[in-house]
Amino acid sequence: MKTFRVIACAALVLLWTGAALAQDLPDKVQKRYEALKSFQADFDQELTNAATREVEKRTGVMGFQNPGLVRWETLTPEKQLLVVGKESVWDYIESEGQAIHYRSDQAFTSKTMIRFLSGQANLKEDFKVVMQGQDLELNKVKLIPKEPEPGLVLAYLWVDDEGTVKRVFIVDFYGNGNLVALKNFQQGYKHPADAFTFTPPKGVTILDNTKQ
Template sequence: MIISRIAAFFSLIFLVLLAGAPVKAESVTAAIQRQYESLDSFQADFLQQLKNATTGRVEEREGSIAYLKPSLIRWETVTPEKELLVVGSDAVWNYVPAEKTAIKNPLATVLGSKTMIRFISGQARLDEDFIVEEQGSEAGLTKLALTPKEPEPSLVQAFVWVDPATNMLKSILLIDFYGNANRVGLDNLVLNPRLSSDLFTFTPPSGVTVQDNTVRQ
């Protein structure tokens, strides 16, 4: 599901951006932390590659990401089909135009996990949850390996590639217990753009079926 993919992606982004690290990677993560602390917003294009370990099939998704501190997110996929996820101030919307459906979920759907709350709010330290190792340079980017101290089925290993010129993430790779890989690469990254809060609101278009999971049955 798009929500689980995005939750994993953003938890890792903020996990790395907001944290300290063991000695080998300390200088890199310290520079990233300083960059994030000065960051109020960002936007970028993304290419997501989802590899199924059993079949070897790779699904590619392209679109754009926008983030506004402290926790507003807009993740918009444009190919192979349009899909929108908006993490607003009071709810999470997942909209699929082709299906004419929109699902409204509580913020806890994305922000309620331990990692998401801690890392997106800037309260986490990387060395509490991960063993971090610097693995040199690839294509001019600094590579870090992240090994969870307490692996979970959704994440047993991760790698990030950092642009040393900006101290921002360029690529993130998550690997789950089954060997499935979720890689997201960022391009055309813009730091601190002026983003309207309206970008992080959503009103279902006329004729769209709404499933509201924020209302108790």
């Protein structure tokens, strides 16, 4: 499902933002991640279908607040809002007049994904890290999951010298690609009180999956 491919990508972004590149990279990443409280950034996204080679381009805004609250708002080519709250997840597709409601434990069946979003991810435990040198004038890093999952079998990061992630590329079990480039990153961003809650607009069809 595209929604959770998006979440996987967001999770990796959360882990790597602000990480310093050095020989003791995993420890530095862990310390930076634990210190990260909140951020907001614009994103450009490309979803590539492995079978057809079709590429869907999206733009939007991503917000994060510790522990594990995510707001992923797609603005083009159509509006879609994904809100990861404390106990539930909402996926609202405006053009379809539909909102899907999940419990958090339903949405995040991936063990690694849960650990990322809850701030418990450990780079040394979860990945083999391979430095790839310079690419696009950035430091390229390859992440190989020690326990591959359907939504994440391989990932690449492009990080600047200050340690800020600029691009993330995730490959799933079927070979589909999810590339996200971040812009206008604002660390310590103060989100509105209702940023990580969602109330369906009147007239919207609600698909309640919370009791399944």
